[in-house]
Amino acid sequence: GAGVSQTPSNKVTEKGKYVELRCDPISGHTALYWYRQSLGQGPEFLIYFQGTGAADDSGLPNDRFFAVRPEGSVSTLKIQRTERGDSAVYLCASSFSGTSGGSEQFFGPGTRLTVL
Amino acid sequence: DQQVKQNSPSLSVQEGRISILNCDYTNSMFDYFLWYKKYPAEGPTFLISISSIKDKNEDGRFTVFLNKSAKHLSLHIVPSQPGDSAVYFCAASGLTGANSKLTFGKGITLSVRP
Numbered sequence: 001g002a003g004v005s006q007t008p009s010n011k012v013t014e015k016g017k018y019v020e021l022r023c024d025p026i027s028g029h030t031a032l033y034w035y036r037q038s039l040g041q042g043p044e045f046l047i048y049f050q051g052t053g054a055a056d057d058s059g060l061p062n063d064r065f066f067a068v069r070p071e072g073s074v075s076t077l078k079i080q081r082t083e084r085g086d087s088a089v090y091l092c093a094s095s096f097s098g099t100s101g102g103s104e105q106f107f108g109p110g111t112r113l114t115v116l
Numbered sequence: 117d118q119q120v121k122q123n124s125p126s127l128s129v130q131e132g133r134i135s136i137l138n139c140d141y142t143n144s145m146f147d148y149f150l151w152y153k154k155y156p157a158e159g160p161t162f163l164i165s166i167s168s169i170k171d172k173n174e175d176g177r178f179t180v181f182l183n184k185s186a187k188h189l190s191l192h193i194v195p196s197q198p199g200d201s202a203v204y205f206c207a208a209s210g211l212t213g214a215n216s217k218l219t220f221g222k223g224i225t226l227s228v229r230p
Contacts, residue, residue, distance in 0.1 A: 004159070033217060042120075042205050042220030043160065056214035091159055095216070104150070105218060107159030 002026070004108035006092050012114045013082055021077040021111045025094030032075050033105060034067055035091040043091050049075060082115045089113075119143045120208050122221035131230050135193040139206030139221055142187065146208040149182060150218070151191050154203045163204075164191070196228045 005024040013019050025032050030051055035043035045059040049069045057067070064082075069075040079086055089112050093105040121140045129135045137151075147168045152160035166173040166180045166189070173180050179192045193200055203225050207218040 031216065035218075035220075040222065042122075042207075042222050043218070045217045045219070048214055048217050050213065056217060059217070093159075093218075103216075104162045104165065105216075106162070107152075109157065109159045 004092055004094055004106055006090075006108040006111050008111060009109065010112045010114075012116065014116050015082060015084060017082050017115075019079050019082055019113065021079075021090050021113070023075045023077070023092030023094075023108060025073065025075070025092070026106055027073075029094035029096050029106075030072070031095045031097060031103075031105075032069060033093045033095075034075070034077050035093065037089045037091060037110070039088075046077070046090075079113075082113075084115050087113055087115045118221075119146075120206055120219050120221040122206055122224050124224055125222070126225040126227070128227045128229060129196050131198055131228055132195045135191075135196045135200065135226055135228070137191040137193075137204050137206075137224050137226065139189050139191075140187055141189075141208055143208070143219075144187070145210065146219075147211045147215075148209050149180070149189050150207045150209070151178075151180060152205045152207060152220075154205060154223070160205055193226075196226075198228045198230050201226055201228050 032049040034046040037043045048056040052072045064080045067077045089110040091110045093107045095105045097103045150165040151163040154160045182189045203223045205223045206221040
């Protein structure tokens, strides 16, 4: 079966522009997570969805970042007025139920965002 | 404030020998600990995990040990193979809901020499 997919794989944009990053989770997975990985760092949590609702958005760095999951499947991470510091690999993960024991998170390949 | 720490950035071992990757954490509320493996241009892949109520979990060549009193865990790979060369991330989480989000260390690059 298909794993988690993310599009685009690479995105280059200019400072101040708006970008959307898409995540297609594994079919049937109710939990979806976004993480951001900067160079030389481990992934850092951004936001967690259970179904359609954002159950925890405490990792979003500021109000330029927003994410939606309107039908409980595909999710879009939206970044307004991009800054050079937003450059990173954005990772999406999904799990069957959002329970750590026995329901591991499966990651997509990531979207590499470069803000010039 | 790093809650999960991997203090060694890299490790090089000979094929066939044991690889030991270490991880320390500061948050005693973590319930679950995981190791992920990552190749370049791919997302992290789940490798093995351990619940906080256990002190050892084994899966083939991979064993994870947890020392709760020391807030320390380690991943043992034996025997090491060249295909094990990758970046390994230690991660921790609570059990359910919003607590299931993962907190990662910075990773360690393992190189297995043929």
